[in-house]
Amino acid sequence: MLLSLAIFLPLMAALVILFIPARYKQAIKIVSLIGASLCFYVTLHVTGAFFSREPGETMDHFFDNKVEMTLSSLKVEEQNALRPILAAKNFAYPAKSVTLTEAEQKAIHGLKLDHVWQQLVEMKLASGVPQAKKMLMTEYYEWIPSFNIYYFVAVDGLSVSLVFLSALLGMLCIIYSWNIEKATKGFFSLFLLLISALMGVFLSLDFFLFYVFWEVVLLPMYFLIGIWGGPRRIYAAIKFFIYTLIGSVLMLVAMIALYYFSSPQTFNVISLMSLAPGFSHDFQWWIFLALFIGFAIKVPVFPFHTWLPDAHVEAPTPVSVILAGVLLKMGGYGFFRFNFPIAPSASQDPFFVWMLAILGVINIVYGAFCAMAQKDFKSLVAYSSISHMGYILLGMAAFTYASMQGAVLQMFNHGLSSALMFLLVGVVYERAHHRRIDDFGGIGLQMPYYTGIAMVGFFASLGLPGLNGFISEIMVFLGTYQGFSVAPNTDKMILLYIALSGIVLTAVYILWTIQRVYMGEVKNEHYKEFKDINAREAISMIPIAILCIVLGVFPKLILDVLQPSVDVIVDMMKMLGK
Amino acid sequence: MDTTILISSIILFLPLVAFIVQIHIGRFFKREGDWLPTSAVGIGLLLSLYLFATMLGTHPTEHGAGLKPVMQEWEWIRAGSGLGLLDIRFGIYVDNLTVVMLVVVTLVSFLVHVYSMGYMHGEERYNRFFAYLGLFTFSMLGLVLSSNLLFVYIFWELVGVCSYLLIGFYIHKDSAAAAAKKAFITNRVGDLGFLIGILITVGVAGSTMFSDVFASVATGMWDNKTIHLTSGLSVSLLTFAGLLMFMGPMGKSAQFPLHVWLPDAMEGPTPVSALIHAATMVAAGVYLVGRMFPFFTGPGFFQGNFFDSPVLLSIALIGGFTAIMAATIAVAQTDIKKVLAYSTVSQLGFMMIGCGVGTFAFALFHLFTHAFFKACLFLGAGSVIHAIHSQEMCDMGGLRKKMPVTYWTFLISTCAIAGVPFLSGFYSKEGILTQALAYAFYHGHSPQWFVYALPFIFGICAAAFTAFYMFRIIWLTFHGHPRDEHKYEHAHESHFAMAMPLVVLSFLAIVSAGILPGILTGKAKSDAHEAKAAHAVSEFWFVNYISPAALVESMPAGYEWVGGKLQPRTAKEQNFLKIQESKAVAEMHHCHTQAHLPTLLASIFVASLGIFLSWLCFLGPWHSKNLVRGPLKAYHKVLVNLYYIDWFYLKTVVALTYLASKICGWFDHTVVDFLVNMWGWITVRTSDVAGKVDYYGVDGTVRMTGAVTLKLGQKSVKIQTGRVQDYIALSLMLVVLVLFVFMLLV
Numbered sequence A: 001m002l003l004s005l006a007i008f009l010p011l012m013a014a015l016v017i018l019f020i021p022a023r024y025k026q027a028i029k030i031v032s033l034i035g036a037s038l039c040f041y042v043t044l045h046v047t048g049a050f051f052s053r054e055p056g057e058t059m060d061h062f063f064d065n066k067v068e069m070t071l072s073s074l075k076v077e078e079q080n081a082l083r084p085i086l087a088a089k090n091f092a093y094p095a096k097s098v099t100l101t102e103a104e105q106k107a108i109h110g111l112k113l114d115h116v117w118q119q120l121v122e123m124k125l126a127s128g129v130p131q132a133k134k135m136l137m138t139e140y141y142e143w144i145p146s147f148n149i150y151y152f153v154a155v156d157g158l159s160v161s162l163v164f165l166s167a168l169l170g171m172l173c174i175i176y177s178w179n180i181e182k183a184t185k186g187f188f189s190l191f192l193l194l195i196s197a198l199m200g201v202f203l204s205l206d207f208f209l210f211y212v213f214w215e216v217v218l219l220p221m222y223f224l225i226g227i228w229g230g231p232r233r234i235y236a237a238i239k240f241f242i243y244t245l246i247g248s249v250l251m252l253v254a255m256i257a258l259y260y261f262s263s264p265q266t267f268n269v270i271s272l273m274s275l276a277p278g279f280s281h282d283f284q285w286w287i288f289l290a291l292f293i294g295f296a297i298k299v300p301v302f303p304f305h306t307w308l309p310d311a312h313v314e315a316p317t318p319v320s321v322i323l324a325g326v327l328l329k330m331g332g333y334g335f336f337r338f339n340f341p342i343a344p345s346a347s348q349d350p351f352f353v354w355m356l357a358i359l360g361v362i363n364i365v366y367g368a369f370c371a372m373a374q375k376d377f378k379s380l381v382a383y384s385s386i387s388h389m390g391y392i393l394l395g396m397a398a399f400t401y402a403s404m405q406g407a408v409l410q411m412f413n414h415g416l417s418s419a420l421m422f423l424l425v426g427v428v429y430e431r432a433h434h435r436r437i438d439d440f441g442g443i444g445l446q447m448p449y450y451t452g453i454a455m456v457g458f459f460a461s462l463g464l465p466g467l468n469g470f471i472s473e474i475m476v477f478l479g480t481y482q483g484f485s486v487a488p489n490t491d492k493m494i495l496l497y498i499a500l501s502g503i504v505l506t507a508v509y510i511l512w513t514i515q516r517v518y519m520g521e522v523k524n525e526h527y528k529e530f531k532d533i534n535a536r537e538a539i540s541m542i543p544i545a546i547l548c549i550v551l552g553v554f555p556k557l558i559l560d561v562l563q564p565s566v567d568v569i570v571d572m573m574k575m576l577g578k
Numbered sequence B: 001m002d003t004t005i006l007i008s009s010i011i012l013f014l015p016l017v018a019f020i021v022q023i024h025i026g027r028f029f030k031r032e033g034d035w036l037p038t039s040a041v042g043i044g045l046l047l048s049l050y051l052f053a054t055m056l057g058t059h060p061t062e063h064g065a066g067l068k069p070v071m072q073e074w075e076w077i078r079a080g081s082g083l084g085l086l087d088i089r090f091g092i093y094v095d096n097l098t099v100v101m102l103v104v105v106t107l108v109s110f111l112v113h114v115y116s117m118g119y120m121h122g123e124e125r126y127n128r129f130f131a132y133l134g135l136f137t138f139s140m141l142g143l144v145l146s147s148n149l150l151f152v153y154i155f156w157e158l159v160g161v162c163s164y165l166l167i168g169f170y171i172h173k174d175s176a177a178a179a180a181k182k183a184f185i186t187n188r189v190g191d192l193g194f195l196i197g198i199l200i201t202v203g204v205a206g207s208t209m210f211s212d213v214f215a216s217v218a219t220g221m222w223d224n225k226t227i228h229l230t231s232g233l234s235v236s237l238l239t240f241a242g243l244l245m246f247m248g249p250m251g252k253s254a255q256f257p258l259h260v261w262l263p264d265a266m267e268g269p270t271p272v273s274a275l276i277h278a279a280t281m282v283a284a285g286v287y288l289v290g291r292m293f294p295f296f297t298g299p300g301f302f303q304g305n306f307f308d309s310p311v312l313l314s315i316a317l318i319g320g321f322t323a324i325m326a327a328t329i330a331v332a333q334t335d336i337k338k339v340l341a342y343s344t345v346s347q348l349g350f351m352m353i354g355c356g357v358g359t360f361a362f363a364l365f366h367l368f369t370h371a372f373f374k375a376c377l378f379l380g381a382g383s384v385i386h387a388i389h390s391q392e393m394c395d396m397g398g399l400r401k402k403m404p405v406t407y408w409t410f411l412i413s414t415c416a417i418a419g420v421p422f423l424s425g426f427y428s429k430e431g432i433l434t435q436a437l438a439y440a441f442y443h444g445h446s447p448q449w450f451v452y453a454l455p456f457i458f459g460i461c462a463a464a465f466t467a468f469y470m471f472r473i474i475w476l477t478f479h480g481h482p483r484d485e486h487k488y489e490h491a492h493e494s495h496f497a498m499a500m501p502l503v504v505l506s507f508l509a510i511v512s513a514g515i516l517p518g519i520l521t522g523k524a525k526s527d528a529h530e531a532k533a534a535h536a537v538s539e540f541w542f543v544n545y546i547s548p549a550a551l552v553e554s555m556p557a558g559y560e561w562v563g564g565k566l567q568p569r570t571a572k573e574q575n576f577l578k579i580q581e582s583k584a585v586a587e588m589h590h591c592h593t594q595a596h597l598p599t600l601l602a603s604i605f606v607a608s609l610g611i612f613l614s615w616l617c618f619l620g621p622w623h624s625k626n627l628v629r630g631p632l633k634a635y636h637k638v639l640v641n642l643y644y645i646d647w648f649y650l651k652t653v654v655a656l657t658y659l660a661s662k663i664c665g666w667f668d669h670t671v672v673d674f675l676v677n678m679w680g681w682i683t684v685r686t687s688d689v690a691g692k693v694d695y696y697g698v699d700g701t702v703r704m705t706g707a708v709t710l711k712l713g714q715k716s717v718k719i720q721t722g723r724v725q726d727y728i729a730l731s732l733m734l735v736v737l738v739l740f741v742f743m744l745l746v
Helices: A002-018 A025-049 A059-072 A076-088 A102-110 A114-128 A130-134 A157-179 A184-203 A207-228 A233-261 A269-278 A281-298 A307-314 A317-342 A350-373 A377-398 A401-432 A448-462 A468-484 A493-500 A502-517 A525-529 A535-553 A556-577 B003-028 B035-057 B096-119 B126-145 B149-167 B174-205 B210-218 B237-252 B261-267 B270-279 B281-291 B293-297 B299-303 B310-332 B336-356 B360-388 B404-418 B424-442 B449-478 B485-490 B496-511 B515-531 B541-545 B548-552 B583-618 B633-640 B642-719 B724-745
Strands: A136-144 A149-155 B070-079 B086-094 B226-230 B233-236 B559-562 B565-568
Touching: A002 A025, A002 A136, A002 A149, A002 A157, A002 A184, A025 A136, A025 A157, A025 A184, A059 A076, A059 A114, A059 A130, A059 A136, A076 A102, A076 A114, A102 A114, A114 A130, A114 A269, A130 A269, A130 A556, A149 A157, A149 A184, A149 A207, A157 A184, A157 A317, A157 A401, A157 A535, A157 A556, A184 A207, A184 A317, A207 A233, A207 A269, A207 A317, A233 A281, A233 A307, A233 B642, A269 A317, A281 A317, A281 A350, A307 A317, A307 A377, A317 A377, A317 A401, A317 A556, A350 A377, A350 A493, A350 A502, A350 B642, A377 A401, A377 A468, A377 A493, A377 A502, A401 A448, A401 A468, A401 A535, A401 A556, A401 B070, A448 A468, A448 A502, A448 A535, A468 A493, A468 A535, A468 B070, A468 B086, A468 B149, A468 B174, A493 A502, A493 B174, A502 B174, A502 B642, A535 A556, A556 B070, B003 B035, B003 B070, B003 B086, B003 B096, B003 B126, B035 B096, B035 B126, B070 B565, B086 B096, B086 B126, B086 B149, B086 B559, B096 B126, B096 B270, B096 B281, B096 B360, B096 B496, B096 B548, B126 B149, B126 B270, B126 B281, B149 B174, B149 B237, B149 B261, B149 B270, B149 B281, B174 B210, B174 B237, B174 B261, B210 B293, B210 B299, B226 B237, B233 B237, B237 B281, B237 B293, B237 B310, B261 B270, B261 B336, B270 B281, B270 B336, B270 B360, B281 B293, B281 B336, B281 B360, B293 B299, B293 B310, B293 B548, B310 B336, B310 B449, B310 B633, B310 B642, B336 B360, B336 B424, B336 B449, B360 B404, B360 B424, B360 B485, B360 B496, B360 B541, B404 B424, B404 B449, B404 B496, B404 B583, B424 B449, B424 B496, B424 B583, B449 B583, B633 B642
Parallel strands: none
Antiparallel strands: A136 A149, B070 B086, B226 B233, B559 B565
């Protein structure tokens, strides 16, 4: 119930807003803040479950109980027919495909139990997958029975971090957007729809449902950039929309292929994990590739990244924050949730391992160099995002416990630090009405509080120890070293060494930016009138800055949540390896 | 918890608390809260002195004198299991070396805090300055208290960022902003090597804890591990890791070729230069080399052979080269702080020579003494700058009458750094040079003996230059005639808050080496002789406490996970590290005895020579001859341009990075994005064509059909005349036509 609330509360707020006349701007803002805050409150409860001693029913138990309930709701003779067949099948992970003998098929068909049987098998398969043991708060309802599509949501450590991030940033962005006067009603209702869709993406475990939410994210984003954006907003919005759509199409192909090749046919992601090892290597290879490109566009991975700077530069500040903070993570999340467990054999294919590692290194180094070359403050932050996303790819390529956890943590940390950086850029843009880095200077003396927060944001991005970015970087590096240094295949070490140079390059462009924007002589007399941040800006930035520090000093807080869910992905691969 | 750990934790965390309070609400307090970090460090100083006294008073054992090392660890990051285990803990480790460093850091830091109350009085952002100082002190203390390499790295970076904030404290000055950036980035380059070294160490030893790393060296876990750099060239992994790890100290302790940031760092307020860029942070590199000495030495360490490691030789050569290079540059500088900055680089080079030739104890001792006299010199220079508002020595002269306290304290410290006998610097430098000469003797039979002799040659020359340029400051600043009468008139002695630290530090510059500890440790030494612990007792008090044996032999074995909890390892696993007696030690002892007297004479000689020449050139008879315009003109130009090293970096590394970024930016914009846009363009064109085809082709056919039908209808409508005759005629014509066609076909 909690998860559905988290998904639909913002949507309900959006619906309420539709009934408020557009001239009551304050009311619209208050309703959206209430919606987003309630959503965040629910998310806190969900997150809290991962810290409690009694986290509640895990998914495997949920499905075991559900199987029993389904069976016992049938007639006695139907039960008698089904139970032995069910008992004869092997549902333990990896189950490969579940096939029926002709006699069994006839029996089931005779009793008109095909659909029930399909449902039972799906649940049995899902409950056997190790990952199901880490999933909480399962909700499982039929949605489109003819295609075995379910409203199926649950949460584990991987998704909860991103759900928390979405809800937090969503709420803070609504506070930050308090000064939006252009078409207020449209802005806030679309923004709330965006939050809902993001929640849905991270929580749904039915591939079809996931796909629906994935596409729904595009829609509000398109309008938010296209209407409230900068001068080239139409170009940026269309580029963003179409680029992502190309990825979605590939994802759709992969999804449909998985559905038709699985036996029984299912969209259930957890069940698919159990069936996946049964697919041929070549099939998995293509599935991996299709999903990879789909997600890579979102991450974005070089060379699919050029939509990002355009979208960021044109998007209004709060939309940039969500874009960098959460939307990019959809891609990374997809890798962890889909690519590795559903195409396990392909994900260990040397081709893909090398590809991930090389693309990761390119992202890190090339992104950093590009960031250095930017003249626009926002564009610089956008390229720094590209650079930071490279660590995720590198961590995935190495595929050790530490590197995978580092990669997931990097998603979360980047979500915080990039969000903070975009807010910081937004603050200075509102005052100066331009974003040309070279024309700033000396902001530090005029706006000491703001600069204090800026230091936290930029140094977190730089990977300074004591702030969150360092933790994920060091974990990726240590884990990648473990993964790449295993004799005799140490060829990939050179990639790690190149990637490590990223820490210097990051320092170069971040410090150069700080120098040009915050330090030095005041370039323009006009800057001397700048007021320090106001309450609205402070409230939206300080929580992020505090989280950056807290998670940098006590990384255990979040690692304890992530660890079980990420480790299980690695464990599953190891089980398959034997 | 052990009391020592408890005390150290208090020392460590007090400045942090002070920082957090000060940065947020400091300005609401009386005097903008400057007393808060100051008292936090003051308490830390008292506690450190307590630990120091305990160390001096502890009865010596066969492993050496001083504290029994204690360690406490806490869980921080833990991921994976088995071979993939990543287990990073926060730990506090206290032994003699730590205690010495604690005293240096808290003492200098406290005095600089007090001094800043006077020096920074009335400055804008005064409260922030004290907050940053507090954060720095915390980070620096964390660095020396950490029990593992990764936390050293963490605090290492944190002191770097404090240094960044404080160099750029005059935020409105472009030069300060540039210097701050340069310092951080140069250090990051060094840290990159340090980090790779740590990664390799974790890969082999499975841990970053000092004891585990040393154990991995002792138990041969590094044996037979090599790394192939290029085809045909391969080095042992331990050497490779050691050299990379040394890049960290190279950056932080400003060793060639990463020294370029330190002179620029003088853009910061003078107390910062004294605290961070002279006495404490820059010494962190030397501390690390000392702490990791067994690692840099390699397995030979545990056979008592500290003299054959390729890593140590590199350290000695780099240190030696840095020492002489910086000393020569210092001669030509006119900015008083720049001279002191290059002098610091040079002295750090000395310390590295000490580490490299195998006597890290004397290197750390030089760190200890240098901290006091160099801090005193900087604060003295600050006092002068405060009085005349200029850093250029050509604006000074004759100030000794106006500023007697500053003059006398500065003179004492100058004598100390120049190596005047019986002052602290003499002892520490002497120790290093003696060992360097002994090192040369030891390798005298080797075909590359000259390479092994270089550290000593560099060192002794640098010592001569040191005396020369340091006394140049004295002559130019305090003696002779005032060069700027106006400034001279306004000059005045600094008030108590600034004078007191000078007096304390110069007092320490006199006594810290020989006299005071000699009194304090006299009993301990006689006890040690009674204990007849041969290798634990040395002629010199400091070496008793900071010896190779003290470094590893009584090291706690560390912690391990037992039932989900961090527990100290069982007692039987302790004391697994032993240094065996070997021929090398005896041989080196022999060389050392031989080297003692020559070095003593040589260093007294070069010091006197330097002072004399300096007097000759800047105050004495040659004063009026303008040497730099005459015979030394060309060389002077090279020196003023700092051997063109900064220029070279600007033209190569910086320019290349900039170029690369431009190329990437261009490539991204014009190639990658062009391809995307081209796809878009192609799609639009294709759709255009498709639209045209659809409009004119498909739809055209449909429309044509319609149009033709319509036209036909319009034409044929004329047939409909309404007259019967016309219809009959038409029917008949049709029948005839049909019949005609039929007949034709048949």
